[in-house]
Amino acid sequence: MGRGKIEIRRIENSNNRQVTYSKRRNGLIKKAKEIAVLCDAKVSVVILGSSGKMHDFCCPPNSLVNILDQYHTQSGKRLWEARHESLSGEVDRMKKENDNLQIKLRHLKGQDIASLNYRELMILEDGLENGLTCIRNQKDELMKTYRRNQKLLEEENRELHFHLQQRDAVMAESMRMAGAGSGEGGGDYNSQLPFAFRVQPIQPNMQERI
Structure with missing residues (x-):
């Protein structure tokens, strides 16, 4: 049985769409490598996924600019012409602004002020x-x-x-008090005790009086 035809339309399921993208991308790059080797052709492939991640293949390596120049020469078309002009104008504007800032900085330092x-x-x-x-x-x-x-x-x-x-x-x-209490003649130890624990002196003839 032959393979059934697949309707070419956007795959709604995100997981299936990502799987299909990976398979088709790898297959496209593989075919580009094959045609570059088998036919000695200059091939450049650039693929940008929906997530913004880029995958590319170029043969010979690092020859994308040369391939684009050849394409421009032979087809007479310019890719991203307006975009390049816009970027070129922005770069020129930033260079001019940077030059003006450098001049102002030198003036603030007291340099190149003779022309003012x-x-x-x-x-x-x-x-x-x-x-x-x-x-x-x-x-x-x-x-x-x-x-x-x-x-x-x-x-x-x-x-x-x-x-x-x-x-x-x-x-x-505290140290002075402790030394005074433990030294010779440093105070009566009995007088420092509570009254209930003081040793009462034995009175003479106490037994005789009883």
Whole structure:
């Protein structure tokens, strides 16, 4: 049995569409390789999938530009002519803008200003003064922030130093009291106990009185 015909229309199922795309793409590139080898032909194939990913084949390698030039010469048609003109105009515009910026930068550095007239020099001077004012304001703001932070750090340092001094004083007093209680003549141990645990002195003749 022969293979049935497939209706050429968009495959609605995304999974089936992706599988078919991969198979047909690989088959097309394979045929391009075969015709390039068997017939010694110059072949270039570019495939852009719906996801935007590009697959290409070119034989001889890296000869796509040459193949396109030959196509343009023999067919008399230009591929992406309008697009190329638009891109060329955009590149020229960006180059011109970059040149103007380079000139302005040299003027700001005080270079190549001999050709400027009085009005242009006044505009340049005003721009520099405005820039200096903004820079100075930003510098002053940063200095205020730095001093404020430094003051807060100094206050925290003084507070920590005060707490450390208090702690050292308490520890020194505790050590002094401990040394006084355990040394010779350092206090009556019995007097430091609660009243209920104090040893009462034996009174003379107590037994005789009973």
